[in-house]
Structure formats: structure tokens, C-alpha cells
Amino acid sequence: MNDDTLVQDTEKFVKGKLSGEGTGHDWWHVVRIVNIARKIHSREGGNWLVIHLTLLLHDVGDGKVIGQDEDDYSIAQNFLENQNISLETINEIMSIIKTMSYSKSFDNPEKNDSIEFKIVQDADRLDAIGAIGVARAFTYGGSRSRPLYDPDYNSREFKSSEDFKKTRTEGSTVHHFYDKLLLLKDKLNTKTAKEIAIQRDEFMQLFLKEFLDEWNGLK
Ligand code: ADP
Ligand code: NI
Secondary structure, eight states: OOHHHHHHHHHHHHHHHHTTOSSSOSHHHHHHHHHHHHHHHHHHOOOHHHHHHHHHHTTTTOHHHHTSSSOOTHHHHHHHHTSSOOHHHHHHHHHHHHHOOTGGGGTOOOOOOOHHHHHHHHHHHHTTSHHHHHHHHHHHHHHTTOOSOOTTOOOOOOOSHHHHHGGGTSSOHHHHHHHTGGGGGGGOOSHHHHHHHHHHHHHHHHHHHHHHHHHTTOO
16 A cells, blocks of 8 residues: 555544544644644654654544543554554554653653654644634633633642643633643744744733733723
8 A cells, every 4th residue: 555545544534533523633633733744844854654644643542532531542553553554653653642642741751752753742732832722722621611711720730640630620721721731832842843832822822911801801
């Protein structure tokens, strides 16, 4: 099978799994991160097929997407095992999917330092910030019936993945910016992604200032 057919089959599989997904991890999230990764890859290099397949498949078994507490990696793994791909490539892809998530980084601070991992993680994180990041955060909050903001809740430091996961239900969407989204620009891997993040981060800060000024009746 050539690479084009493999990518098309993977796209079809992922579309089927993510179309209509309601927490901000839908098919268009995948389209956006593939586009931004293409740009990062053109400057930073790496194996594009591995990057592309990993991005396509990274969310199909995410606990939030499948409505479970834990992620299910067998969905991507089984798909890949049924394609004509080497075991080495499958392992490379699955290793990135299993270690890229922000919430997991609390328990497992060790990073995979391949360029493919770095680009995939950066692309996914860039889609969590900026104007799209604002839209996705409130989409997620709405899907969980969380309030936009709750001034009585205080952000705190997180020591474990389990602890961080509690923010899926406690707090408010505005707190998610302080708990995670505003920290992402300093947690990117590649120079290209760090450059892209500057304007996106400034936009989020401006949005939060406006939001809180309006909330407090100052505007
Ligand atoms: P990761 O794959 O790095 O663990 P997630 O899948 O948890 O990241 O989050 C992806 C995006 O989903 C976030 O950047 C945010 O937009 C939204 N999201 C996830 N958790 C929350 C939350 N608790 N409150 C608001 N938005 C959230
Ligand atoms: Ni994602």
C-alpha cells in the first residue's frame, strides 16, 4: 500500500470516530493540527508520515472522546496493526500517543525527545491556545455543564495526573486558562511553535482581561 492510500484510509477511520464529537476534539481539530504541523515540519524536519498518522490517530481513544475515565490505546493500535506498516513504525506512533498528553506529564515527566514527538505535541498544544483555544475551552466546559467562571473557586497547584483530572469537573472554564492554557507557551518543544505561540498567548490574555473587566462591571 502506498502512503497516500494509507493516509486516506486513516482519515476515513478517524472521521468516523470523531465526526460530531462534542468536547472540542472533533475531526476539525485534527485537520487544524495537521495544517500547523506541516508548517512546523517544513522548518524542523522529521518523518512526515509518522507525524501525520500520529496526529490523525492521537485522539480516537482519548478518555474524554470515548466518555471514559481512562484512555483506550487499543483503538489506534488495532487500526494500525491491520494496515501494512512495520511494527517499528506502529511502536513509534503508539509511544507518542501514550506520552504526549498534558495531564499525563504530571506523573511521567520524562519526555520522548524525537523530533516527531516534539512536532506532534506542539501542534496539539497550539490548538489549545489562541482564539481557537478560547473557543475549544468553552466548548469543553459547556459539554460538562461547567460554569463560564466561578470567582469563589481558587486555582491551585497540581501534583499528579489524578489531581489535574479533577479540573474536568471542578472549577470553571476561566480557571482552566490559569490551570493549563496560559502555561502552554512555555512548555512547547520547537522554536517554530514557540514563535507561533506568542501572538496566540497574547490574544488569550487580552480575552481574559476583557472577560473579567466585563464580569466585574468595569466596562
Ligand atoms: P491533552 O491532550 O494535552 O491532555 P486535553 O485533551 O485534556 O489535552 O485538552 C484539550 C483541550 O480540551 C484543552 O486545551 C481545552 O481546550 C479542552 N479542555 C480539556 N480539559 C478542559 C477543562 N477542564 N476545562 C476546559 N477545557 C478543557
Ligand atoms: Ni488533540
